[in-house]
Amino acid sequence: MENEYRVVYGDSGLYVLDTASWRTFRPVIDETKCVNCGTCLLYCPVCAVKKVDGRIQIDLSYCKGCGICRTECPKQAIMWVKEEE
Amino acid sequence: MNTVDFLNSREDLLxxxxxxxxxxxxxxxxxxxxKVLGEKTVLVVPPGCMAGAAVGGWNKSLxxxxxxxxxxxxxxASMLAGIKAAYDLVDPDVHCLAYAGDGGTADIGLQALSAAAERRDNxxxxxxxxxAYMNTGxxxxxxxxxxxRTSTTPVGSVGRGKVNFKKDVPMMMAMQNTAYVATLTPAYMNDFVEKVQKAATIKDGLVYLHVLNPCPTGWGTKPENSIAYARAAVQSRYFLLYEYRNYEFTVSAPTKNIREPKDVTEFLQKQKRFAHLDEQDYEEVRRVVNSRWENLKKLAGL
Incomplete structure (x- = not known):
């Protein structure tokens, strides 16, 4: 009889939900105001914010659009853009 | 390395x-x-919000x-103690982590937790x-x-929300001399990461971390203000940040450095679950918040 259980370790068998579809607004960094302090990186609940070569980037593939990055940004450098159909 | 670069360099294991x-x-x-504990970790998630959010797995996936x-x-706690005993034979450096909700800790899981602390399971x-039990409503x-206000302590002509006061689980764990007890909240991320790093080094008993996590759905707050509420809870001394180790209490920096504590209304006022409170209720909350702080000051020798 074939074993119906899978070994779930690493990326195999990982449960991934498309949480980006929940979003009604998306965060966009205003590069002229952003000082790359990383406050948004600390507080993003889905860890969508990354620091690459000293610059802050937001990966929208799983961003739920909660808006914590926007409220916490000390420079108000995150713009809130409505998602279109 | 500062906290931002540290967290950025660590792999997200969820x-x-x-x-x-x-x-x-x-x-x-x-x-x-x-992120802090790293991939040499085994996780146990009892039913609750995080298990419901599929951390514990759905349909043969994890x-x-x-x-x-x-x-x-x-x-x-008892299941994890068994897992830890088995891992001790293979690799004692594996961190055995339980992430339970407050219902699974303060109410239903308390006996198992207290027993594991007494046995000094690492x-x-x-x-x-x-x-509250946020996952089930x-x-x-x-x-x-x-x-x-919760669904079992409704507000109406008779009820006025929960009658009794909050059970102080971290203090309870400290009083039974748990190896390491700390209270954390994600608004103070440096403090948070330091405490988890310290917890990873403790090898002589149970580590109990109590994290206050604002819940926008249950508290009736806006999602974007979650961190702001966590910060207000600390700034109004509604939630005290401290550590306990070897019969010594240490008040953590964010709580210790408060010069002018904010009024509790700052934390309570805009939450829907507290919308019915009046000045008399605020006074009652202030009294409890104050006596908890005075008690901690005595214990920490401040």
């Missing part, structure tokens, strides 16, 4: 998309804890990149305190604060 609500602080806390299991609601037990738990 699935990128789990079904926690928008602005869920329990998800953030779990991600940070797993929400974490590390081994995770879902124990019964009442036995997370496990890390994290209580995700969002102050906001029922009152032991850590629900006085006056909060």
């Amino acid at each position: 699935s990128p998309g789990i079904s926690a609500c928008q602005g869920c602080m329990a998800e953030l806390s779990l991600r940070v804890i797993l 929400g974490t990149k590390i081994p995770a299991a879902m124990p019964q609601l009442g036995n997370s 496990i890390i037990y994290v209580c995700n305190d969002n102050e 906001f029922q009152k738990s032991g850590t629900t604060p006085h006056g909060a």
Whole structure:
């Protein structure tokens, strides 16, 4: 009889939900105001914010659009853009 | 290395998309804890918000990149103690982590937790305190604060929210001389990461971390303000940040450095669960908050 259980370790068998579809607004960094302090990186609940070569980037593939990055940004450098159909 | 670069360099061991609500602080806390502890970790998630959000697995798949299991609601600490005993034979450096809700800690799982602390099993037990049974529809738990509206303590012509006061689980764990007890909240991330790093080094007994995680859905707040509420809870001394180790209490920097504490209304006023409170109730909350702070000051010798 074939074993119906899978070994779930690493990326195999990982449960991934498309949480980006929940979003009604998306965060966009205003590069002229952003000082790359990383406050948004600390507080993003889905860890969508990354620091690459000293610059802050937001990966929208799983961003739920909660808006914590926007409220916490000390420079108000995150713009809130409505998602279109 | 500062906290930003440290967290940026660590791998996120949770699935990128789990079904926690928008602005869920329990998800953030779990991600940070797993980032700090690293991939040599085994996770146990009893039924609750995080298990419901598929961290414990759905349909033969798993929400974490590390081994995770879902124990019964009442036995997370004892099951984890067994897992730890088995891992001690193979590799004693594996961190055994439980991430339980406040219901699974303060009410249902308390006996197993207290027994594991008494046996000095070397496990890390994290209580995700969002102050009610949020996953099943906001029922009152032991850590629900006085006056909060929940679905089992409704507000109407007779009821005025929860009658009793919040059960102080971290203090209870400290009083039974648990190896390391700390209270954390994600608004103070440096303090949070330091405490989890310290917890990872403790090898002589149970580590109990009590995390206050604002819950936008249950508290009736806006998702974008979750961190602001966590900060207001500390700034108004509603939630005290401290550590306990070897009969010594240490008040942590964010609480110690408060010069002018904010009024509790700053924390309570805009939450829907406290919308019915009047000045008399605020006075009652102020009295409890004050006496808890005075008590901690005595214990810490401040």
